[in-house]
Structure formats: C-alpha cells, structure tokens
Amino acid sequence: MNANGATLRSAQFRNKREDAWRDLERLLEKAEKGGLEGLTSAELLRLPRLYRATLSSLSVARSISLDRNMVDYLENLTTRAFIFVYGPKRRLGAVIADFLFDSWPRQVRAALRPALLAFIVMMLGWALGHGLTLQNEDWFYTLIGEDLAGGRTPSASSEKLRETIFQDEEQEGLGLSIFASFLFTHNSRVAMLTFALGIALGVPTLLLLFIFGTSIGALSAVFASRDLGADFIGWLMIHGTTELFAIVLAAAAGLKLGAAIAFPKALSRRDALAKAGQEAGIIILGCIVMLFIAGLIEGLGRQLIQSTTIRYAVGGVMLGMWLGYFSFFGRERR
Amino acid sequence: MTQKSLREIVTPEGAALHVQLAERGSRAVALVLDLFFMFCAIGALILVLVLFASVVGWEIQGLAYIVFLLAFFAIRSFYFIFFELRSNGRTPGKRIVGLRVINRHGGPLSPAAIVSRNVLREVEVFLPMTFLFARPSSQSEAWVTMALLIWSGIFVFMPLFNRDRLRLGDMVGGTWVIDTPQTILAPDMAQSGGAKFTFTPQQLSAYGIHELQILESVLRKGDNLTLNDVATRIANKIEWEGAVDNPRVFLQDYYAGLRHVLEGKLLFGVRRRDKFDKA
Numbered sequence: 001m002n003a004n005g006a007t008l009r010s011a012q013f014r015n016k017r018e019d020a021w022r023d024l025e026r027l028l029e030k031a032e033k034g035g036l037e038g039l040t041s042a043e044l045l046r047l048p049r050l051y052r053a054t055l056s057s058l059s060v061a062r063s064i065s066l067d068r069n070m071v072d073y074l075e076n077l078t079t080r081a082f083i084f085v086y087g088p089k090r091r092l093g094a095v096i097a098d099f100l101f102d103s104w105p106r107q108v109r110a111a112l113r114p115a116l117l118a119f120i121v122m123m124l125g126w127a128l129g130h131g132l133t134l135q136n137e138d139w140f141y142t143l144i145g146e147d148l149a150g151g152r153t154p155s156a157s158s159e160k161l162r163e164t165i166f167q168d169e170e171q172e173g174l175g176l177s178i179f180a181s182f183l184f185t186h187n188s189r190v191a192m193l194t195f196a197l198g199i200a201l202g203v204p205t206l207l208l209l210f211i212f213g214t215s216i217g218a219l220s221a222v223f224a225s226r227d228l229g230a231d232f233i234g235w236l237m238i239h240g241t242t243e244l245f246a247i248v249l250a251a252a253a254g255l256k257l258g259a260a261i262a263f264p265k266a267l268s269r270r271d272a273l274a275k276a277g278q279e280a281g282i283i284i285l286g287c288i289v290m291l292f293i294a295g296l297i298e299g300l301g302r303q304l305i306q307s308t309t310i311r312y313a314v315g316g317v318m319l320g321m322w323l324g325y326f327s328f329f330g331r332e333r334r
Numbered sequence: 335m336t337q338k339s340l341r342e343i344v345t346p347e348g349a350a351l352h353v354q355l356a357e358r359g360s361r362a363v364a365l366v367l368d369l370f371f372m373f374c375a376i377g378a379l380i381l382v383l384v385l386f387a388s389v390v391g392w393e394i395q396g397l398a399y400i401v402f403l404l405a406f407f408a409i410r411s412f413y414f415i416f417f418e419l420r421s422n423g424r425t426p427g428k429r430i431v432g433l434r435v436i437n438r439h440g441g442p443l444s445p446a447a448i449v450s451r452n453v454l455r456e457v458e459v460f461l462p463m464t465f466l467f468a469r470p471s472s473q474s475e476a477w478v479t480m481a482l483l484i485w486s487g488i489f490v491f492m493p494l495f496n497r498d499r500l501r502l503g504d505m506v507g508g509t510w511v512i513d514t515p516q517t518i519l520a521p522d523m524a525q526s527g528g529a530k531f532t533f534t535p536q537q538l539s540a541y542g543i544h545e546l547q548i549l550e551s552v553l554r555k556g557d558n559l560t561l562n563d564v565a566t567r568i569a570n571k572i573e574w575e576g577a578v579d580n581p582r583v584f585l586q587d588y589y590a591g592l593r594h595v596l597e598g599k600l601l602f603g604v605r606r607r608d609k610f611d612k613a
Contacts, residue, residue: 055349066596068551069519069554073518076516087422192460273506274507280506292404
C-alpha cells in the first residue's frame, strides 16, 4: 500500500505472475546443474510454455513497471530460459553421424577448386625440389633442416638410407617411434599452419605448401639418386596418401577463409568470414580426423609392413577410399 | 551490468534480450582451467600407459609412445568441441567461472559454429605455444621464429582489439561469450512500510525515472550513512518542513509515492527520464 491507499498496477501484476516465475527459476536451476536430461518429461514440457509466459511478462513489465530489480530479474530469467529452449536439437551421436555422413564430404566437395590449386602447388614444389637436388645435392641442405632429415642426408651411405625405410625386427625401439611421431606432429603443424595462414589472404598458404613440397622433393631426390626412389615413395605412401591429402584439404580450407575476406561479394566481411569459417571449420575437423588416422597407420604400419609392394597397395587403397568417400557420401538431400 | 558490455540478441519470437559480454579476464581464467583439466587427463593417460607397460613388459614402449601421442592429439583437438556440443556452450572451465557461448544472431548454437570456433583455437593458442617452445638452430631461424611469434601474438590478443571482445574463433563462429549471472528477485520496495510520511504532488514531481531507480538501489543496499545523506538531500530539494527522524522510512515512503506518480504517467505513455526531463 502506498500513501494514497491504492495498490500499484505493477505490484498487482507481480502478485499474479510471480508463482510462474519462481517455477521457471526452479526448473532452470535444475537444468543448469544437471543438463536437460535431469528434468522429468513433465518439466520438459513445461519449460517452453513458462519461457513464453515469462517473455510476455518481460514485455509487460518493461512498459508498466519501474522496479529495476524486477525487470532485470525477468530479463535474466528469460535469457537463461532462452538458452535452454533454443538449445541444440539433436543428441551428440546424431551430430557426429551427420558430420561423418553428410557435412564433411559435402564441404570437401564444395572446396574442390581450392583443393586442386593446393595440390598443384604442392606437386610443383615437389618437382622443383626433386629436380634441384638431383642436379646438385647441396640443394638438400637448403631445403631441409637437419632435424627433419633425421639422418637421411646425401652424405649418408646407401646402406644407411635403406635402413631408414626398411628395418629388421630387432631394430624396433623407442628411437624410431619417437622419430615417427616427430614427423607426425610436424606434419600436423604444417596442416594447421596452412589453414591459419589462409586467413592472411591465402598467399602464405600457397607459399608454405610449395616449400613443403620442395622439402619432400629433396628427400625423394636423395633416395632416387641411390636407386631407392620407388622404395622411398612406398615408405611415404602408407600414411602419406592420407597425410598429404589432409594437408591439401587444410590448405583448401585456409584458402576458403582468405577468399571470404578478400572477396566478400554480397555479404559484409564479417558475415562472409563467419559463413566461410563454419564451412572451413568442418573441413579442418575432418583434416584432424585424417591426420589422426594417418598417425595410426604410420605408427602401426611402420613396424608391420616391410614390403614395398604392400606399402603401395595400402597407400593406394587408402587414397581410393578417401576419394570414394568424398565423392559419394552425403549426396542425397535429406 | 555496465552499459558498454551489454549486447542485444533478438529471439525467434522477436523479443530483444540483453546479454552481458564476459570479461576478458574471466575468459582467460576459464581457458587456463580448461587447459589444466586437459593436462590432468593427459597425465592420467601417461600413468595408465606406464602402469600397463610395466605389467606387460617394457618392449612395448614404442607402441605405448605412439598410443600416447595419438591420444594426446585427440584430447587436444576434441576436448573443447566435445564439451561445448554436449553442454550447449559450456566447458568445465567455463562452467566454473560462469560463462557460456551463445550464437550472436539469436538462434541456436550450431555444431558447425562450435567446430569452427574451436578449431581456430589451434591457431590462437597451440600454434603460438609451439613457436614459444621452438628451439631455432640458426640465427635466421631465430628471426623467423620471432616474427611468427609476433604474428601469432596478434591472434592471441585479438579480444583486446575489438569492441565485442571477439577472438578469432568467435568471429568465424558467429558467437559471443557471455556472463551468466543469476539475478535474485527481491521484494518490491514500494510495498514495504506504512505511510508514515505523505507528500504533495508538487513534492513528488521533483524527480524522474533515473533518480527513482537510484533511490531503489540505495534502499536495497545502502548503509545508514548513505540513507541519511540521501534523505537529507531529498528533504532539501523538496523543501520538506519537519524533521526526518527515520531516514529509511522517509525514503521508502517517498519512493512509493514517486513510483506511483511516475507509473501513472507511464500509463499515458509519458516517460519522465530524469529530473531535467520536462515531461
């Protein structure tokens, strides 16, 4: 009651609706602690209804009440409810299935042209590195750092080089595994870097890819000059088809981002970046999966597979699988 | 709530809700907590692998190392995505600090947005870390590493460079990170107390909505000194005769009266913003 004896309209309004707000508050506390799974089905049905009722209370309160605390409370309550009501619609499993069977292949297909560009640039780098090193082996030291080569330098004897691609059973040990994993982390870093550099409008991405290609080219030249070329490619191929594919796709994703910034067309730059970013993000997540699989193959295949023919076979099969996967999955419009 | 960090989102029903952007410091703390949890998970993994190897035999150390590396890679890549997908924008670190990721455009947080904003964290956090821990083997490599460190530093500190505190991942994912405080509904200040003091309409037309709400917060939180001070000031302004022996009751009654008058005006669509507003 105020001085005049009449009750405020806002107070009447509050008295009528306060119970519903408290109910929603209790529901939200429960949901925030244990997730939506913690609510009973009756409560789950009540939630959207209470949300809409509170939303309308908020609109009314904004126009008739000057109680700052009440309006803030309603706004806060509505926002908290909004987050749950408009939360994700599908369970984690369905999201993963959608990624694997629909989004990922589709996005890769959509990035075909940047991927081809990246592939061509890398191959050009390979050709250049190979050609230069065949002509003059000193190029090797320019193109590859000591640690990356890991003993596979032109100064190594053919025997030693052969040892690096084939190994006896007794030679297994921590050292070789560490080197394998070093290569793996190095290549993952190259993939992430090409993606990141894509934001810098794409040119550094192509540059990095080219340089990466030359380093592989230098290595292949060293082995080729000792007549171990085919064996080296085989050694590379087991996990290399997957890994190099992943690097090319990572570069394609980066180029997509760069293109969005450079050529936003109808959208604002920020919106174009957001749109391209979500598409590129899916491609990059796929690259991470591919790198993971490549690492798996590298770790296991290195120990187990010694014959060059089998290595080519495995590499070829993996390549065929990836190409088939990206070409045929996710084609139907659901 | 400070005005500068308030943002508006429009719900699908067309209502405008206000959200509070998270402090950069809070986000940093949440990130550190998450990295710590990841670190613990990896530590647990190492422990398990070592125990396993010591039981089965040390020859499998090569294999164990590879398993470790792959698992480390998996944890590092999928931790954030997994939790943000599962709990609608909350990782354990964010939950502790009280933050949440939301869609800037008012819709649901899509999986693609979650994926892309976290994949970019590779670029923002892990890439600079690798440059930080790099050991360049020559002078020119050192310069290159330094340059790359500075370049990637731009990404790390991106939230400092824009108004919406977006990091690169937020820009690409179309998201905001917001504070999620929980406001409590307090009693109505106009309903508490008898009508000990009465005021004339003339006296109640001294202030607008802005002063009314300041008075409300003083009544809710103020100590006796503030109450006394404000009561004296109002009494002087409205030329109140008589003693103000109980400042709290005086202010409560004045608040109730002022609110009644101003809400009455609201019904006619007149919003008197503050004491200078001639409405």
